[in-house]
Amino acid sequence: MRDFLPDDVRRRQYVIGVIADVYQRYGFEPLETPAVENIETLMGKYGEEGDRLIFRILKRGEQANSGAADLALRYDLTVPLARVVAEYRAQLPKFFKRYQVQPVWRADRPQKGRFREFYQCDVDAMGSSSLVVEAELLAAAADVLEGLGFIAFAIRLNHRQVLSGLLEASGIPASQHGEALVALDKLDKVGRDGVAAELVAKGLVDGSDAAALVQLFGTDERRTNGEVLGQLRGDMKGHEAGLRAVDDLEQIVRLTAANRAGAHIRIDPSLARGLSYYTGSIFEIAVPDLAGSLGGGGRYDELVGMFLGSQVPACGISLGLERILVVMGERAMFPPALVTASADVMVTIWSANTAADALQLAGELRAEGLRVDVYPEPDKIGKQFKYADSRGIRFVTILGDDEAARGAVAVKNLSTGEQHVVPRADVATLIRKNG
Amino acid sequence: MRDFLPDDVRRRQYVIGVIADVYQRYGFEPLETPAVENIETLMGKYGEEGDRLIFRILKRGEQANSGAADLALRYDLTVPLARVVAEYRAQLPKFFKRYQVQPVWRADRPQKGRFREFYQCDVDAMGSSSLVVEAELLAAAADVLEGLGFIAFAIRLNHRQVLSGLLEASGIPASQHGEALVALDKLDKVGRDGVAAELVAKGLVDGSDAAALVQLFGTDERRTNGEVLGQLRGDMKGHEAGLRAVDDLEQIVRLTAANRAGAHIRIDPSLARGLSYYTGSIFEIAVPDLAGSLGGGGRYDELVGMFLGSQVPACGISLGLERILVVMGERAMFPPALVTASADVMVTIWSANTAADALQLAGELRAEGLRVDVYPEPDKIGKQFKYADSRGIRFVTILGDDEAARGAVAVKNLSTGEQHVVPRADVATLIRKNG
Numbered sequence: 071m072r073d074f075l076p077d078d079v080r081r082r083q084y085v086i087g088v089i090a091d092v093y094q095r096y097g098f099e100p101l102e103t104p105a106v107e108n109i110e111t112l113m114g115k116y117g118e119e120g121d122r123l124i125f126r127i128l129k130r131g132e133q134a135n136s137g138a139a140d141l142a143l144r145y146d147l148t149v150p151l152a153r154v155v156a157e158y159r160a161q162l163p164k165f166f167k168r169y170q171v172q173p174v175w176r177a178d179r180p181q182k183g184r185f186r187e188f189y190q191c192d193v194d195a196m197g198s199s200s201l202v203v204e205a206e207l208l209a210a211a212a213d214v215l216e217g218l219g220f221i222a223f224a225i226r227l228n229h230r231q232v233l234s235g236l237l238e239a240s241g242i243p244a245s246q247h248g249e250a251l252v253a254l255d256k257l258d259k260v261g262r263d264g265v266a267a268e269l270v271a272k273g274l275v276d277g278s279d280a281a282a283l284v285q286l287f288g289t290d291e292r293r294t295n296g297e298v299l300g301q302l303r304g305d306m307k308g309h310e311a312g313l314r315a316v317d318d319l320e321q322i323v324r325l326t327a328a329n330r331a332g333a334h335i336r337i338d339p340s341l342a343r344g345l346s347y348y349t350g351s352i353f354e355i356a357v358p359d360l361a362g363s364l365g366g367g368g369r370y371d372e373l374v375g376m377f378l379g380s381q382v383p384a385c386g387i388s389l390g391l392e393r394i395l396v397v398m399g400e401r402a403m404f405p406p407a408l409v410t411a412s413a414d415v416m417v418t419i420w421s422a423n424t425a426a427d428a429l430q431l432a433g434e435l436r437a438e439g440l441r442v443d444v445y446p447e448p449d450k451i452g453k454q455f456k457y458a459d460s461r462g463i464r465f466v467t468i469l470g471d472d473e474a475a476r477g478a479v480a481v482k483n484l485s486t487g488e489q490h491v492v493p494r495a496d497v498a499t500l501i502r503k504n505g
Numbered sequence: 506m507r508d509f510l511p512d513d514v515r516r517r518q519y520v521i522g523v524i525a526d527v528y529q530r531y532g533f534e535p536l537e538t539p540a541v542e543n544i545e546t547l548m549g550k551y552g553e554e555g556d557r558l559i560f561r562i563l564k565r566g567e568q569a570n571s572g573a574a575d576l577a578l579r580y581d582l583t584v585p586l587a588r589v590v591a592e593y594r595a596q597l598p599k600f601f602k603r604y605q606v607q608p609v610w611r612a613d614r615p616q617k618g619r620f621r622e623f624y625q626c627d628v629d630a631m632g633s634s635s636l637v638v639e640a641e642l643l644a645a646a647a648d649v650l651e652g653l654g655f656i657a658f659a660i661r662l663n664h665r666q667v668l669s670g671l672l673e674a675s676g677i678p679a680s681q682h683g684e685a686l687v688a689l690d691k692l693d694k695v696g697r698d699g700v701a702a703e704l705v706a707k708g709l710v711d712g713s714d715a716a717a718l719v720q721l722f723g724t725d726e727r728r729t730n731g732e733v734l735g736q737l738r739g740d741m742k743g744h745e746a747g748l749r750a751v752d753d754l755e756q757i758v759r760l761t762a763a764n765r766a767g768a769h770i771r772i773d774p775s776l777a778r779g780l781s782y783y784t785g786s787i788f789e790i791a792v793p794d795l796a797g798s799l800g801g802g803g804r805y806d807e808l809v810g811m812f813l814g815s816q817v818p819a820c821g822i823s824l825g826l827e828r829i830l831v832v833m834g835e836r837a838m839f840p841p842a843l844v845t846a847s848a849d850v851m852v853t854i855w856s857a858n859t860a861a862d863a864l865q866l867a868g869e870l871r872a873e874g875l876r877v878d879v880y881p882e883p884d885k886i887g888k889q890f891k892y893a894d895s896r897g898i899r900f901v902t903i904l905g906d907d908e909a910a911r912g913a914v915a916v917k918n919l920s921t922g923e924q925h926v927v928p929r930a931d932v933a934t935l936i937r938k939n940g
Contacts (some may be wrong), residue, residue: 071539073589075596075604079535095871097848097878100514104506105540105578106560107610125541125613130612135558137572138565143540154508160511163896166883167847168511173540177565187539198881206879214870223930329867369698375680412602415531419637429640430763436530436648443532445772446600446643461598 071187076412079174082189084408085394086171088217093169096210098193101168102432103150104454105175109142113148115376117346123176124208143175148347149385153362155196155384165197168290170211171391178320185392191365196385201318203385206288211355211365211387212330218394219403223333223364227356228341229319230368235312236286236305236339244296250274255289255342262288279402296321298337313361318351338374347373360397362446366391411462417479418454420470428469431494433480438498465501506620517624519843520829521606523652523757524626530605531645533628538585540610542638544577544889550584552781558611565867574683578610581806582627583782583808591812600632606826616890620827625766626800629821636753636808638820639786640760646790646800647765647821653840660800661789663776665803671721671740671774672745677709689722690777697723718764722775730758733772736823747849751785782808788822795832839892846897850916850936853889855905863904866914866929870902873933894919900936 074082090100106127113121118343124140144150147170171191178184187333193210195203208225239245239458253268260268266280275283286305289476293301299320306312319337328330343366344351350369355363367387374382398404418434419425425448432442443463451468459465468480479497482489492500525535562572579585582605590601606626613619620709628645630638643660649719650658668689672682686704695703700716707710710718728736734755754772761767778787778801785804802822810838811818833839851901852867854860860883867877879899880889886903893901903915914932916938917924927935 072539073539073593074537075593076536077535078536082537083535095876097851097876099511099847101511102509102514102517104508106506106622113808124566125576126563126566127571127578128563130557130560137563138589139562143562158510164892174539187541195881199879201863202860202879202881205861206881209864234668300641323556324859325864326863329868379752416532425637426640426760426763429637429644429760432641433764439530441530441532443602444637445633445888446630446637446641455832457599464908466669 072185078424080408080410081393081395081399081404085218085391085398086189086191086352086402089171089214089389090169090295092210092214092217093193093398096167096193096206096213096301098167098169098195098210101151101154101170102172103144103147103154103170104142105173106141107144107150107153109140109375111153112142112149113143115347115373116145117344123178125177127177141290141445145171146174147388148194148370151192151196151386152374152384153377155374155382159378162196165195167195169193172387185447189391191389191391192386194384196374196382196384199369199383200290201321201325201351204322204369205329205331205415207367207385207387208322208331208335208353209324211389212334215355215364216330217277218398220357220364222358224336225331226338226341226356227351228313228323228338228343228353229315230348231311231350232317232319232339233301235309235315236302239305239307239309239312240279240283240286242273242283246274251342253283254340255341255344257284257287277472289338291336295335295337297321299338302339306505312319322351323340333355343368351385355389357397358395362393362414363390364393364397407426411464413441413461413463414505415440415467416443416445416454416458416461416467417467417469418445418451418458419448420451420468422446424469424471424474427474428467431467431469433498434494435498435501438502439447440498440501455482467497507620515836515843515845516830516839517826520653520826520833521624521626523732524606524649524824525604527649527652528628531602531648533604533645534588536586536605537607538579538581538582538589538605539825540608541576541590542585543581544575546579546588546812547577547584549810550667550782551580552779555580556745558609558613560612565642575821577638578609580611581609582607582625583629583805583851586627586629586631586821587808588812590809590817592762594813600630602628604628624826626826627692627821627826629819631817631819633811634804634818636756636760636786639757639804640764642802642820642822643757643761643766643770643788646824647769650790650799651765651822651920652930653833655792655799656700657793658769659771659791660766661773661776661791662757662770662786663773663778663788664750664755664786665783666735666746666750666785668777670744670750670881670914674740674742674744674747675710675714675721676717677718681709686777689719689775690779692719692722692724692775695779717848724771724773724775726771726884730770730772733774734758737772739914744759750785757786765819775911775937786820790824792832795828798825798826799828799832845901848876848896848898849940850875850900851878851880851889851896851898852902852904853886853893855886855903856883856884859904859906859909863902863908866902866932868892869929869935870936875933875936890917890919902932 092349098454125143127141262284266284269275270280271278302316347370352368354363354366369385371383409482419428432444435442468484478491478493548706560578562576564573597619656848697719701719705708705712734934737751765933782805783803784806787802789798802821854863870877913926915926
């Protein structure tokens with residue numbers, strides 16, 4: 071887990087600000103949930119591996135030494151959302167659209183670019199199974215990334231029923247789909263032959279059929295979305311749910327054609343997404359030359375039902391703040407003005423006797439909207455200048471006995487060395503004009 | 506622990522925004538630390554009661570079932586700051602001034618207005634023992650409260666060495682000061698006679714001296730700060746450290762005379778502050794008719810030394826976000842514009858065939874800076890209007906086949922009932938003009 075020093079925090083706040091601003095323009099509202107959930111709320115939602123990675127909190131009071139845990143740290147923002155939708159159903163609008171930017175915790179072994187505390191930026195629309203929801207979510211995510219300065223990125227799009235349709239059409243029973251998808255998910259890493267070998271080794275398919283099966287999920291960037299959809303339709307061999315899913319994908323492509331997402335969408339039958347709660351469309355955002363993704367999501371129409379009893383259709387996208395920050399840092403994508411000095415001007419303290427007057431001057435400059443630091447001690451004036459310079463603060467004020475007597479202030483520009491004595495009321499204007 | 510629905514989050518973000526803005530104008534920089542600290546970092550810093558209230562996190566991996574805890578949830582923002590200052594000493598400026606707004610967790614029994622997860626807004630200045638630091642911190646806190654609309658509030662000011670000076674001058678040995686202060690801290694609640702009785706019962710003072718001792722710490726709002734300081738000087742009976750502390754208080758009053766804090770400061774010898782790490786000035790912010798405080802703080806010159814070995818002087822103020830929100834809510838202090846509709850306009854969907862065009866219109870209006878919601882389904886248009894109205898959204902657009910054919914859009918103002926058909930390019934202007 072990491073500390074974020076001031077420059078880090080400014081970069082994080084900048085990215086979060088762009089994200090919140092875009093999501094608000096799409097009509098999403100902010101939600102915040104507690105860091106700590108009841109342990110039962112989380113267990114069993116993320117698969118076996120997920121359960122192991124949940125940080126558990128010891129019981130307190132009389133049971134403090136029992137070693138038992140009743141609470142746990144938030145593992146993602148989706149399960150808490152499902153709980154909130156179930157719990158506050160009556161207060162929330164029918165189509166509850168929320169964004170949420172908060173940390174989550176996973177007891178992963180720390181490794182490069184992975185942290186045990188990290189922020190997720192989630193946007194979800196509850197209550198509708200219309201594909202307009204997918205189109206809007208993808209447009210919003212694309213808008214965020216373009217707003218941050220990303221130009222070349224792909225939104226990989228697939229559908230859970232396309233995956234199961236293709237597997238069933240190939241004669242693999244539903245009970246083995248999970249295992250098959252785990253193997254197919256490695257297409258990027260181990261290539262077609264590697265995946266085929268794993269499928270055979272697991273006994274999921276005969277050696278002679280393996281290559282053909284893998285071929286169904288293969289991608290080729292030269293093919294258009296229309297071509298991929300046409301191919302999928304043929305590969306479904308009349309499988310009804312699979313064909314409906316292909317129709318869904320086609321409609322998402324049509325609905326996004328004229329929006330921000332359109333140019334980025336690439337139908338990719340190999341996309342599987344790990345989490346077990348997805349039921350329909352799934353997506354993942356990839357940037358060239360970056361292993362892994364900047365975000366992903368999909369439709370999960372049955373998760374709220376685990377808390378509420380009745381189903382509430384839902385779809386969402388989660389952006390990974392930490393990866394976005396890493397890529398933006400490596401590619402120097404932050405606005406140059408962002409990492410700024412902590413103040414526009416530093417007020418120096420001439421002597422213990424004039425300290426109160428210096429503080430009053432600081433207050434006057436702040437009232438004019440300037441960010442004003444005050445050197446806390448009546449050190450030698452040269453030492454005070456040096457400190458301001460080391461902090462990147464461009465101006466210092468000097469309010470000695472002479473200046474005070476005349477109602478004036480000396481203002482020194484540390485980057486040019488120029489110094490002017492001006493009436494006290496003009497200090498803010500001088501600094502703003504040259505700042 | 507609580508969920509914050511959209512209106513709650515907007516109010517919280519408003520207050521945090523005012524706080525961050527003021528602190529930045531005073532030259533403070535943002536810091537963020539992880540929610541989870543090593544358990545040794547926290548234990549022993551908050552007293553026995555504090556240790557009991559720390560949420561402890563179970564070990565993971567092989568030791569998962571040992572019942573042992575190695576991590577804990579952040580209990581305040583001061584101890585993590587001290588750890589950061591010790592850990593990053595070389596990277597931080599000599600006078601590190603940071604603000605931090607993050608949640609902390611305490612395993613308190615939940616009660617009215619107290620939560621197990623709550624936000625603190627801390628501002629601290631490290632590296633100087635000059636009283637300029639106190640003056641600036643108090644001005645910043647006063648500026649925040651005035652910025653939020655608080656007018657009548659008192660900054661109670663005292664000094665740890667004033668407390669110990671008065672007790673020693675009264676013949677109570679240092680070893681019993683802790684116990685005596687616990688009793689004196691109840692002056693507000695149980696009155697002078699109650700405190701005197703407790704001091705006698707504890708054997709700290711003879712019955713005949715008890716009233717005189719309590720008298721030393723008594724406050725009287727009609728007395729000026731100068732009068733209280735004069736009185737304290739006499740009561741010290743030449744106790745040197747106590748007299749130096751009175752000088753410190755006098756200087757803080759002088760330094761703040763012309764700043765934002767000046768009008769609010771009230772020297773209050775009865776203020777004790779619970780936490781054991783304070784070493785000098787202490788303060789607490791009180792609002793009339795509110796039990797408890799909106800914030801407090803003080804100087805703690807020895808805390809960083811617990812992590813670093815060498816001492817780093819430090820002083821800070823913590824504002825309690827939750828109490829500020831409660832009071833602002835009760836007194837209707839939020840700007841009326843704050844709890845706003847989730848969107849300026851809702852784009853309706855006329856039919857499945859026109860959905861893509863409606864989404865394109867939504868994109869055009871967002872590019873003009875409007876916040877745009879989209880009804881996700883081609884429901885009956887009246888039902889869509891009703892939904893927008895229930896969400897407080899003032900305008901809806903209708904893009905039927907007729908309008909689309911003419912390059913026009915119908916815009917309905919739900920609060921007046923007026924409907925205009927305008928060229929598509931003029932929709933944003935119409936909404937902005939009447940919004």
